[in-house]
Amino acid sequence: MKTKIIILLTAFALFSCKVEKKDAKKEIETIVCTTGMLGDAVKNIVGSNMEVITLMGPGVDPHLYKATQGDLKSLTNADVIIYNGLHLEGKMGEVFEKLEKQKHIIVATAGLTEADYINNTEFQGAQDPHIWFDVALWTKAVQFIGAELALLSSDSVKKQIQMNTENYTNQLFQLNMDVVTQVSALDSTERILITAHDAFGYFGRAYNFEVRGLQGISTTSEYGLKDVSDLVNYIVENKIKAVFVESSVSEKSLQAVVEGCLQKYHQVRIGGQLFSDTMGEAGTPEGTYVGMVKHNVKTIVEGLK
Numbered sequence: 631m632k633t634k635i636i637i638l639l640t641a642f643a644l645f646s647c648k649v650e651k652k653d654a655k656k657e658i659e660t661i662v663c664t665t666g667m668l669g670d671a672v673k674n675i676v677g678s679n680m681e682v683i684t685l686m687g688p689g690v691d692p693h694l695y696k697a698t699q700g701d702l703k704s705l706t707n708a709d710v711i712i713y714n715g716l717h718l719e720g721k722m723g724e725v726f727e728k729l730e731k732q733k734h735i736i737v738a739t740a741g742l743t744e745a746d747y748i749n750n751t752e753f754q755g756a757q758d759p760h761i762w763f764d765v766a767l768w769t770k771a772v773q774f775i776g777a778e779l780a781l782l783s784s785d786s787v788k789k790q791i792q793m794n795t796e797n798y799t800n801q802l803f804q805l806n807m808d809v810v811t812q813v814s815a816l817d818s819t820e821r822i823l824i825t826a827h828d829a830f831g832y833f834g835r836a837y838n839f840e841v842r843g844l845q846g847i848s849t850t851s852e853y854g855l856k857d858v859s860d861l862v863n864y865i866v867e868n869k870i871k872a873v874f875v876e877s878s879v880s881e882k883s884l885q886a887v888v889e890g891c892l893q894k895y896h897q898v899r900i901g902g903q904l905f906s907d908t909m910g911e912a913g914t915p916e917g918t919y920v921g922m923v924k925h926n927v928k929t930i931v932e933g934l935k
């Protein structure tokens with residue numbers, strides 16, 4: 631009799647345990663993000679509730695980045711993976727495809743609408759991935775990530791995530807207004823932004839700048855002598871005062887443009903370094919998205935004024 635009761639009790643305990651496991655949401659512990667901008671946004675969203683790992687450090691070019699063995703381990707151990715999409719992480723497509731069935735994956739650009747995107751003329755049907763240069767558009771992506779993470783969390787954590795997302799996006803709304811105010815120091819003829827690669831299309835559309843890059847939307851595309859001479863002619867014709875190097879692209883390419891202008895008796899200078907596809911070192915103001923945007927706008931306005 632005693633044994634029977636024990637067996638029954640054990641069976642009941644096992645059963646109830648099973649039911650409990652199915653009903654309770656397994657809390658997210660680790661999130662892996664690709665770019666620094668995403669890592670920064672997600673840290674602001676989840677606070678100290680979860681561990682956030684960023685794969686691409688300062689100075690790393692996401693277009694060329696290949697996952698290391700260590701990255702693969704982090705990705706396999708992650709509960710959630712967040713990446714930019716629109717082929718920004720062009721060499722990691724296969725890795726994401728493999729993990730798709732086993733992991734929660736959030737594609738940051740998936741919450742945007744067709745009208746939000748800038749179509750890329752280089753590759754037909756592809757869209758420009760550099761959405762973080764339009765602060766309002768980035769805010770929309772951050773809200774999307776916050777909503778997706780909230781869906782994956784228990785009620786108590788969900789509330790925290792929703793609150794954090796609101797606080798952080800309020801900071802971003804303010805940042806966007808600051809950018810608009812600062813660029814108003816430049817008149818329309820001064821608003822021509824020339825950089826190493828075509829990363830600033832969204833910046834141009836949002837804040838009324840003509841933008842040109844020596845290389846295309848992706849740094850994987852080659853540039854030739856003709857691209858250099860076309861850009862030189864454009865700079866000379868428009869009497870442009872400054873061009874800008876980028877944190878994730880070698881300075882060499884733009885040096886050729888500066889020298890080409892000099893040969894045509896037009897002095898153009900390097901107006902400074904912009905943080906394009908990566909942020910600055912951790913612990914510096916530029917090591918956050920907000921700091922990176924502030925640095926870029928200040929450098930652009932001072933360089934072109």
Ligand SMILES: [Zn+2]
Nearest residue numbers: 829847848907
């Ligand atoms: Zn880029």
